[in-house]
Amino acid sequence: MLVPRCYDRMYTTFGRHILGHVVEVLDTVGGPEICASNKLSKAHIGNFFGCLLFPWTCGGIRVSGVLYPFQGSGTLNLDLNPQQLEAVTTTQGPLLVIAGAGSGKTRTLVYRVAYLVEMGVVPESILLLTFTRRAAEEMLERASQLMDQRCRSVAGGTFHSFAYKVLRQYSQMVGFEGGFSVIDRGDTEDIIQSVISEMKDQLKNIRMPRKGTISEIISKARNLDKPIGNVLTNHFPHFANLEHIIVSIATNYNAYKSTHKLMDYDDLLLYFVKMLRERPDIREILSSHYRYVMVDEYQDTNKIQAEIIRYLCESHRNVMVVGDDSQAIYAFRGANYKNMFEFQEYFPEAKIIKLEENYRSTQHILNFTNAIMARAINTYTKCLFTKRVGGIVPRLVDTGTEPEQAIFVCDSIQYLMERGVPPWEIAVLFRASYHSFELEAELTRRRVPYVKYGGFKFLESAHIKDLLSFFRALLNPEDPIALGRVLMMVKNVGPTRVKKIQEWLKATKTPITLIAQWEEAQKARLKDLREELESLGNLFQELETLVSSPDRAVERVLDYYLPVLKEKYDDYPKRQRELQELIPMAERYNDVASFISDLILDPPNGNLGNVRESEAITLSTVHSAKGLEWAYVFIIWVAEGRFPSSMCLNDPEELEEERRLLYVAATRAKDDLILTYPSEDARKVYGFEERYYMGKTDGLSSFLLGLSGDVVHTIRFRKGSRDNVSLAFEPPKRSVAQKKPRVEARQEFKEDKAPEAGDFRPGEKVKHPAFGVGIVSKAPKDDKLEVLFARYGKKLLHLKYSNLEKI
DNA sequence: CATCACGCTGTTTTT
DNA sequence: CAGCGTGATG
Numbered sequence: 001m002l003v004p005r006c007y008d009r010m011y012t013t014f015g016r017h018i019l020g021h022v023v024e025v026l027d028t029v030g031g032p033e034i035c036a037s038n039k040l041s042k043a044h045i046g047n048f049f050g051c052l053l054f055p056w057t058c059g060g061i062r063v064s065g066v067l068y069p070f071q072g073s074g075t076l077n078l079d080l081n082p083q084q085l086e087a088v089t090t091t092q093g094p095l096l097v098i099a100g101a102g103s104g105k106t107r108t109l110v111y112r113v114a115y116l117v118e119m120g121v122v123p124e125s126i127l128l129l130t131f132t133r134r135a136a137e138e139m140l141e142r143a144s145q146l147m148d149q150r151c152r153s154v155a156g157g158t159f160h161s162f163a164y165k166v167l168r169q170y171s172q173m174v175g176f177e178g179g180f181s182v183i184d185r186g187d188t189e190d191i192i193q194s195v196i197s198e199m200k201d202q203l204k205n206i207r208m209p210r211k212g213t214i215s216e217i218i219s220k221a222r223n224l225d226k227p228i229g230n231v232l233t234n235h236f237p238h239f240a241n242l243e244h245i246i247v248s249i250a251t252n253y254n255a256y257k258s259t260h261k262l263m264d265y266d267d268l269l270l271y272f273v274k275m276l277r278e279r280p281d282i283r284e285i286l287s288s289h290y291r292y293v294m295v296d297e298y299q300d301t302n303k304i305q306a307e308i309i310r311y312l313c314e315s316h317r318n319v320m321v322v323g324d325d326s327q328a329i330y331a332f333r334g335a336n337y338k339n340m341f342e343f344q345e346y347f348p349e350a351k352i353i354k355l356e357e358n359y360r361s362t363q364h365i366l367n368f369t370n371a372i373m374a375r376a377i378n379t380y381t382k383c384l385f386t387k388r389v390g391g392i393v394p395r396l397v398d399t400g401t402e403p404e405q406a407i408f409v410c411d412s413i414q415y416l417m418e419r420g421v422p423p424w425e426i427a428v429l430f431r432a433s434y435h436s437f438e439l440e441a442e443l444t445r446r447r448v449p450y451v452k453y454g455g456f457k458f459l460e461s462a463h464i465k466d467l468l469s470f471f472r473a474l475l476n477p478e479d480p481i482a483l484g485r486v487l488m489m490v491k492n493v494g495p496t497r498v499k500k501i502q503e504w505l506k507a508t509k510t511p512i513t514l515i516a517q518w519e520e521a522q523k524a525r526l527k528d529l530r531e532e533l534e535s536l537g538n539l540f541q542e543l544e545t546l547v548s549s550p551d552r553a554v555e556r557v558l559d560y561y562l563p564v565l566k567e568k569y570d571d572y573p574k575r576q577r578e579l580q581e582l583i584p585m586a587e588r589y590n591d592v593a594s595f596i597s598d599l600i601l602d603p604p605n606g607n608l609g610n611v612r613e614s615e616a617i618t619l620s621t622v623h624s625a626k627g628l629e630w631a632y633v634f635i636i637w638v639a640e641g642r643f644p645s646s647m648c649l650n651d652p653e654e655l656e657e658e659r660r661l662l663y664v665a666a667t668r669a670k671d672d673l674i675l676t677y678p679s680e681d682a683r684k685v686y687g688f689e690e691r692y693y694m695g696k697t698d699g700l701s702s703f704l705l706g707l708s709g710d711v712v713h714t715i716r717f718r719k720g721s722r723d724n725v726s727l728a729f730e731p732p733k734r735s736v737a738q739k740k741p742r743v744e745a746r747q748e749f750k751e752d753k754a755p756e757a758g759d760f761r762p763g764e765k766v767k768h769p770a771f772g773v774g775i776v777s778k779a780p781k782d783d784k785l786e787v788l789f790a791r792y793g794k795k796l797l798h799l800k801y802s803n804l805e806k807i
Numbered sequence: 808c809a810t811c812a813c814g815c816t817g818t819t820t821t822t
Numbered sequence: 823c824a825g826c827g828t829g830a831t832g
Contacts, residue, residue, distance in 0.1 A: 132822080133822095159822080184822095185822095210825090265821090268822090330820080332821085333821060431820075432818095433820085434819090454820080492808085492809065493809085495808095495809090496809085497809085600822095621821095622820080645819055657820095
């Protein structure tokens with residue numbers, strides 16, 4: 001007997017797999033014993049619409065071996081809600097999806113890819129544009145698990161990587177006949193530096209902004225599609241008097257790039273859109289190739305990206321954009337969340353779908369985030385709600401000083417891990433990368449492994465740039481910056497000789513391999529120099545034979561470079577290890593050029609491979625945490641001047657973005673959210689801080705002032721009182737007396753023996769130190785076990801980390 | 808001509 | 823604290 005109310009939850013299970021689970025369908029009604037089960041086959045299901053009807057003809061399903069008769073399946077959270085389903089199945093025409101935090105946006109995109117393929121759309125004609133390439137890869141991976149391997153052929157990536165791909169194909173159309181190389185921000189700054197030194201007679205006695213600031217100004221002007229003067233008055237008023245100088249630096253910078261066949265990140269988009277504007281024929285080719293376009297994180301696209309989308313969809317108008325205006329956090333680099341609303345102007349026939357049910361966080365957390373956003377100046381398009389009950393009210397912890405903040409967070413993390421919370425469910429978020437330095441030191445002292453995301457770039461460290469410049473110089477002999485960097489590594493070669501050598505190379509058209517023939521190096525006095533140049537020439541000669549085996553090329557460069565590295569840095573062992581990480585990365589490529597361009601378009605995150613990710617907690621800037629989630633989230637430094645950043649306090653628009661940033665941070669939390677700030681004067685701790693924050697009031701972030709006690713609980717923490725940590729995590733009603741035996745019981749259990757996989761079977765009742773009583777819902781696999789808890793919902797637990805007890 | 812030691816300065820977020 | 827320019831030294 002079928003229970004009809006389950007229909008709306010079941011009708012979306014259209015594949016053999018639901019998010020990686022093997023699904024079997026039970027033919028008859030009744031208990032597990034009498035259910036005959038059929039493995040779902042393609043034939044059985046037919047197509048998606050066959051699936052829609054499917055539940056009417058069966059008695060229940062079995063998911064990865066666990067039985068879900070229809071009577072109890074209402075809690076099964078593996079499918080789509082009606083809005084998500086509508087977004088998935090609306091494939092024709094423009095579609096705007098406004099998707100709140102944790103509303104299953106990614107799942108919707110994944111299902112939509114799978115659905116399109118299921119409906120017979122050629123995978124190569126689907127284009128999925130995302131914010132990072134990792135996001136695209138993960139979505140396509142999940143879609144492949146849902147459907148089949150065809151989903152891997154879907155075109156996906158960032159706007160920048162897509163632009164690169166297209167521009168390489170049509171490079172002659174944009175005036176780059178022999179192709180081009182992509183440069184990162186570091187290269188940009190190097191070029192600006194050299195442009196400035198060329199212009200230095202014009203610039204004497206002028207106090208110039210730093211090169212990083214100049215490149216920021218130029219980039220912002222281009223991304224906003226506004227003149228430099230405009231950007232200066234709006235964002236850098238103190239440099240407004242330098243307008244004509246910066247404009248001419250920009251002109252020279254652009255000229256430099258085109259003569260040397262270089263494109264920066266902005267160029268990729270700008271040349272792409274320029275080509276689309278001017279060439280209806282190419283528009284038509286692309287538009288007929290990519291028949292279905294999807295864009296994720298649409299609130300963080302800029303005007304140029306929106307224009308690119310319009311051109312790409314010109315003829316078919318099958319475009320779905322997904323975004324959330326309340327999570328727009330990239331205005332500083334020219335993003336324009338108004339694209340979300342302007343979409344309807346260009347696509348008036350667009351269907352609009354809102355996803356407002358949050359599946360991630362507890363209601364307590366949403367109460368908090370809603371309260372933060374309720375005080376925003378702008379009004380946003382949705383309000384989140386959840387069916388998740390239980391959990392605990394977010395805490396705001398005043399930790400006194402910064403060292404105590406680090407101690408509190410470390411104590412808390414250790415407290416949680418001792419109680420079985422796996423490290424990958426814990427994250428510490430902060431506004432700016434350097435905010436975590438103190439915490440990192442404390443974690444290192446206590447040997448708590450962590451992975452840090454955001455801030456410092458692997459690619460920007462000097463040794464990596466050194467290494468890459470060999471390949472740059474190899475691939476693009478017209479790139480004097482890269483070659484210059486290489487030459488500077490040679491002993492007794494400084495800026496002057498670099499310049500002379502480059503001029504000589506150019507004048508005599510000598511290939512780099514014969515660099516040792518440089519006239520001046522023939523002098524007997526400079527024998528050492530000539531030998532150095534000879535070995536450099538040999539290196540390049542060998543590299544030319546290795547262009548199609550990047551891993552061997554990296555090894556060869558390392559042979560040459562490691563001695564230089566040892567000379568240059570005291571901490572060379574660490575740097576050497578990082579460099580060697582590049583070898584396995586290079587192995588995946590067939591040629592050096594694609595290895596290098598991929599590295600630049602999708603730079604790897606900071607710490608590579610030093611810790612096993614499964615052992616490590618996460619530290620991340622809020623920007624880098626976008627789209628991710630953890631059970632326990634700490635947000636540190638919620639202090640005025642840090643979060644919001646002191647740089648944004650004067651501008652209401654920027655302050656508004658800071659607020660959204662805090663919203664993004666808080667909505668990463670599934671079960672528990674803890675905010676911390678040092679209320680006392682932390683300035684005395686660091687001389688450096690003292691100067692910077694002089695005259696500013698630290699103290700609590702204005703975003704958190706005057707929140708009601710229902711929304712957040714305030715706690716004081718001072719060093720040396722670990723009780724405070726338990727206070728922060730345990731409901732106040734529970735007495736200390738009750739708490740103690742629990743801990744002892746756990747220790748006894750530990751002495752016993754570690755639980756084995758075979759000890760737990762689906763359906764058994766277990767007790768978890770932090771989550772309480774639950775029922776095993778999925779058999780152990782790879783030491784992992786899924787348990788359904790009354791208060792916390794489904795949890796994937798690691799047997800090694802969670803002290804589970806059978807009861 | 809390269810290199811080193813010194814002191815000053817400005818601190819965000821990223822494809 | 824690091825990245826920069828400056829001036830002294832080899």
